[in-house]
Amino acid sequence: MVKPVVDPLLPLADQILRAVAADGGIRMVAVETTVSTRYACRRHGLSYLTTTLLGRAMSGGLLLASSMKTHRARVSLRIQCQGPLRGLTVDAGRDGGVRGYVAAPDLELELAPGGRFDLTRAVGRGHLQVTRDEGLGDPLQSTVELVSGSIGDDLASYLFHSEQTPSAVFVGERITRKGIRCSGGVLVQVLPKAANEPALVDLLERECAAVEGFSRQLEAHQGNMAALLQSLFGVLDPQLLAAPQPVRFHCRCTASRCRAALQLLGVQELKEMIDQDGGAEMTCHFCGEAYRFCVADLQEIIHGLTASAVKPR
Numbered sequence: 001m002v003k004p005v006v007d008p009l010l011p012l013a014d015q016i017l018r019a020v021a022a023d024g025g026i027r028m029v030a031v032e033t034t035v036s037t038r039y040a041c042r043r044h045g046l047s048y049l050t051t052t053l054l055g056r057a058m059s060g061g062l063l064l065a066s067s068m069k070t071h072r073a074r075v076s077l078r079i080q081c082q083g084p085l086r087g088l089t090v091d092a093g094r095d096g097g098v099r100g101y102v103a104a105p106d107l108e109l110e111l112a113p114g115g116r117f118d119l120t121r122a123v124g125r126g127h128l129q130v131t132r133d134e135g136l137g138d139p140l141q142s143t144v145e146l147v148s149g150s151i152g153d154d155l156a157s158y159l160f161h162s163e164q165t166p167s168a169v170f171v172g173e174r175i176t177r178k179g180i181r182c183s184g185g186v187l188v189q190v191l192p193k194a195a196n197e198p199a200l201v202d203l204l205e206r207e208c209a210a211v212e213g214f215s216r217q218l219e220a221h222q223g224n225m226a227a228l229l230q231s232l233f234g235v236l237d238p239q240l241l242a243a244p245q246p247v248r249f250h251c252r253c254t255a256s257r258c259r260a261a262l263q264l265l266g267v268q269e270l271k272e273m274i275d276q277d278g279g280a281e282m283t284c285h286f287c288g289e290a291y292r293f294c295v296a297d298l299q300e301i302i303h304g305l306t307a308s309a310v311k312p313r
């Protein structure tokens with residue numbers, strides 16, 4: 001199978017940018033995930049098709065996370081589907097960190113008419129589950145049926161049905177035989193205080209319907225998300241809220257978290273791992289990192305568990 005080339009000469013760092021328009025009645029966010037998508041592609045050995053899907057979902061996750069309140073807040077997107085993709089998971093933070101994986105990284109399908117990736121067929125019927133976690137306990141979880149599998153419309157459907165926010169989500173990319181040229185997305189939504197202003201909602205709908213060739217415009221404004229917003233929605237006069245925030249593929253897995261997971265298995269199962277496997281290996285789904293624990297490591301964990309079990313109160 002031919003996999004996308006990662007072109008080391010391509011510059012740039014990913015970024016996310018927030019803006020408001022129409023006297024604060026409209027919220028806009030633009031994110032570029034080119035470098036993160038390249039990294040995910042290399043890390044997971046993704047095909048062209050799954051690079052597209054994961055890149056879009058990572059952009060979408062970051063766009064949703066941008067409205068969270070606390071710096072450690074996170075949004076997770078989980079697609080469970082009947083198509084050959086089988087599933088996809090993304091975890092995106094308000095801090096700009098994002099990670100994700102797909103269930104079938106090698107999946108490639110014949111192109112749909114017009115030379116497009118057949119995302120709808122890859123994903124098939126299924127559900128999108130969104131979890132918003134501010135990091136303060138009580139995460140909010142909501143599930144909607146997939147409407148297209150192309151990610152953008154599915155996220156807009158989620159925002160409309162679960163959060164009652166009229167929104168448009170554009171996600172796109174350009175991937176050629178030379179590599180992943182760009183990946184990113186834009187979220188535009190009417191804020192709750194303006195949701196009852198039909199003229200504003202109509203204006204936004206008109207402007208969003210007029211957007212053509214999102215991926216082409218994304219590529220044209222790579223590295224400058226402010227220029228992208230201006231190009232797409234200049235009529236609405238977007239005002240930047242702050243400087244762009246860096247975005248990067250970042251996995252939070254560590255050896256000590258794996259060790260904690262092993263502890264949960266209990267003494268009996270750890271002893272079986274020593275006897276039958278001569279150690280343990282855990283691979284992180286999100287980034288593919290493998291953590292190995294030798295017999296001595298496992299014995300140390302067992303020792304810790306038995307020592308704490310007999311510790312007097």
Ligand SMILES: [Zn+2]
Binds near residue numbers: 252
């Ligand atoms: Zn990891």
